[in-house]
Amino acid sequence: MSGRKIGEEILDVADISLSFGGVKALQNISFNVREHEIRAIIGPNGAGKSSMLNVVNGVYAPQQGRITFQGKVRGHMDPHDAAAAGIGRTFQSLALFKGMSVLDNMMTGRNLRMRTGVLSQAIHLGFARREELRHREFVEHIIDFLEIQAYRKTAVGRLPYGLQKRVDLGRALAMEPKLLLLDEPMAGMNLEEKEDMCRFVLDTNDEFGTTIVLIEHDMGVVMDISDRVVVLDYGKKIGDGTPDEVRSSQAVIDAYLGVAH
């Protein structure tokens, strides 16, 4: 990939195990993510991909293992703490604020960066207003970037699916995350929408220098855009490496195509 420089390790996941009752969703998973990298997590359905993202994002607390983000070992963390630390995410099944406009949805992404208090906002003090304008400017930049200018004021619930996915990405980008987790950003899209989304993901990585971890089912997409790939199957890691390495790994081929017993 072009002028992008892959940097130091930004996220290290070490020996993570997560179970729900008797179901072992993740078993001793370790991998790392380097700065500015696009890292894909692939695997058959139920392999534990979303669970893995949920662990990084603080939705689930793993029973075992250690997560190091930007050189700091994390203790217990909920999604709000993760967001505050610079981890943004999008959702597999959309979780947008449907009744609110595109603009308002994306402005909520700026929430963490707003410094003025409730009271000064309530009485509409000058500095609270200026702050709002500054954030608005940033969000407009992202709206331009994602080419959704025309839908600014539209309630998100009325937009077609492909555009909603874009708003979801936009809301996460508004947080200016250092690490962006994308849970199947292209699921359910037609070819054209997929190509658009691919372009946005690559441009995000390029322009904002955001490190990206994404889950995707479309092998073509994964092999095209990611730098390195982790392969999960039944909660275990069965492959890790560049797209080419993963493609030629016997374990991965077996998991996807099945093995003769």
Add this chain to the structure above:
Amino acid sequence: MTLANLQRNWPVVALIVALLVGAAAPLALGMSAPGFYFEVLLGGLMSGVLYSLVALGFVLIFKASGVFNFAQGAMVLFAALSLARLSEHMPLAVAFICAVAIMAVLAWVIERLVLRHLVNQDAVVLLMATLGVTYFLDGFGQLAWGSDIYTINTGLPKTPVMVLERVFEGGILINTEDFVAAAVAALLVLALALFFQKTPTGRALRAVADDHQAAQSIGIPLSRIWVIVWTVAGFVALVAGMVWGSKLGVQFSLSLIAMKALPVVILGGFTSVPGAIIGGLIIGVGEKFAEVFLGPIMVKQFDLAGGGIENWFAYVLALVFLLVRPEGLFGEKHIDRV
């Protein structure tokens, strides 16, 4: 509204027309003197304002957290009790500020002990939790502040004033206190509407209402938002409690007023601040008119023992609204993509 729109919404239009006709009929048919008619109208509007205030508390919490807060009535009682008992020892203004602080602490405690543990649970679970809060508050309020009837003296003149004597024969009798109450309510509503629509915190509140989990993952602190919204609802409860309490005295029956606010939110829509206001006014005026004008006719026609329409009119109206427009007059219609 376009013609096609009108055609689609004809049941709502018909209902509104029926209400307007019902409201105008007594005057048009010469059933009452204009002076008396307007007195009843004003009386209805005044009690409507009070219903609105309680309904507003419901709407605020529902909007911001998707919780139907059954405890709103108990909060009104608790706030009024605090204010009444505190004002025995200090000037009303100071007592009011202390009561605001008490409601803020209460909001914090409710978040800490109840809501925090129920994040992402079903709406029914949260409803049950607020039911628990209701009983606790009813009991705790009386334990802490006593269970007699207390008064709140706002210092406003309670004597009725005669206005418009030149226009109608006999003029109209109104209460200064009622007018002040209406003005306070109007101001409160305006401020809240602006707060929700125009401030970043208001936006965050709406975001939390829409989707807890998504709001959390973009870094909106759920716990702080909930404390803020319960505090605001507590403040509204305090204003409502003060107005009701100074009119009727502070007593246990205050908490039952919440039951009257229920039809109001059904009418106005659970998510609409203006809806709570207009719904309150419609119910307030509607039940007074029903009692004063419709009651005697029904008693005569059907040879009933007595009227008492005032007590059930609101619920019947709410029921009709549920049939023709379940989301209420101003509520958000859910758009689901299938």
